Amino acid sequence: MNQYIDIHPRVLKAIRNNEPVVALESTIISHGMPYPQNVEMALSVEKIIENEGAVPATIAIIDGRIKVGLTPDEITKLAQLKNVLKVSKRDFGYCISKKYNGATTVSATMLVASMVGIKVFATGGIGGVHRDAQQTFDISRDLEELANENVCVVCAGAKSILDLNLTLEYLETKGVEIIGYQTDELPAFYTRESGLHVDYQLDTPEEVAKLIHVKWSLGLKGGIVVANPISKLYSMDKSIIDQEIEKALLLAKENNIKGKEITPFLLSKIKALTEGKSLDANIQLVYNNAKLAAQIAVCYEKLWL
Ligand code: PSU
Ligand code: MN
DSSP: OOTTEEEOHHHHHHHHTTOOEEEEOSHHHHTSSOTTHHHHHHHHHHHHHHHTTOEEEEEEEETTEEEESOOHHHHHHHHHOSSOEEEOGGGHHHHHHTTOOEEEOHHHHHHHHHHHTOOEEEOSOOOOBBTTHHHHOOBOHHHHHHHHSOOEEEESBOOTTBOHHHHHHHHHHTTOEEEEESOSBOOBTTBSOOSOBOSEEEOSHHHHHHHHHHHHHTTOOSOEEEEOOOOTTTOOOHHHHHHHHHHHHHHHHHTTOOGGGHHHHHHHHHHHHTTTHHHHHHHHHHHHHHHHHHHHHHHHHHTTO
8 A cells, every 4th residue: 555554454454354343543542541540441442333244443553553453562562651752644654764662643643534435434533623713823733634535533522622513613714514413513622512513413323424425426525524422421511621621721821831732631621620531531432432433434335335
C-alpha cells in the first residue's frame, strides 16, 4: 500500500473483502487517559467492536511506522510510553522520519483511515473551535479533516471546553453534516445536553449507513459526524461538570497552556477536579460509540451486497 504503512493482516483481509472495519484513534490512549485505565479501555473497545461483527483497527505510529491495527502488546506498550508525539496532519513527516512513536488524533486517524479505505471510525469526542478562538485562532485540525476525508466519525459530541456553537457553525461552513443519534440536541460529551440543536436526527444504524452511502455516492467529499449521547446511566450532572470545566479553563489560562497541550491538560485537570468521575464517564461513552460505529460499519457493507 505505502512504504510507511503496516496493515495488520486481519485488518487487511477485512478491507480487501469489504468486511466491516472500525478505526480507533490513539491520542485518547496516550494523551487522553492515564495508565492503566487507558490500556483497559483500548483493549475492551476492540472486543466490543468484534462482538458486533466488525474488525477493530487501532491506528498509531510505532517506531516511525504507521500501524493500522495494533496488537495487544503494541497497545500496552503505547499506553505506557512517555514522549509519544500527539500527531495531527502536520506532524507525520517529522514523527516518521525520526522513527518516533506517535499517537494519532481524530484528524490524523481520519487521514490514515482514508488512505487505507476504512470508512467508519469511533472515538470519544472530536476537537473543535476553542473558546476565545477569535483571539487565539485555535481551531482543531479535526474539523479540517472532517471537511476533507470520507470517514464517518462516531463520537459523543464535543466537550464544552470548546465553543460548541462556533464548532457547529464551522462544520456547517465546511459542509460536514452532524447527525444526532436518537436525539435532536448536540451532546456535550459528559452530558447528553448542550442546549444546542442539531438539524438531523437518525435513530438506527441502517439510516446512518444509508446517509453516508448517498453522500459518498454523489461524490461529495468529506466526513460525517454521528453524535451519540452518553448513556443516561453514566452521564454527569451538567451544572457540576460545567463548573469544573470553568475551573480547568482558568487553570489553563493561569499556566499559559496553549496549542496541542491544551486539550490533554484540560482532560487531566477535569479528571482531578471530578475525582475520577469524568474518566469513568469518558470510558463508558467510548464503549457506547464503538458499539454504534461497528453496527454502522456492518450496515454500510451490507448496502453493497
Ligand atoms: N477529546 C477527548 N479526548 C481526547 C481528545 C479529544 O475527550 O483524547 C483528543 C483527540 O485525539 C482529538 C484531539 O482529535 O484531542 C484534539 O486535539 P486539539 O484540540 O489539539 O486539536
Ligand atoms: Mn489546537
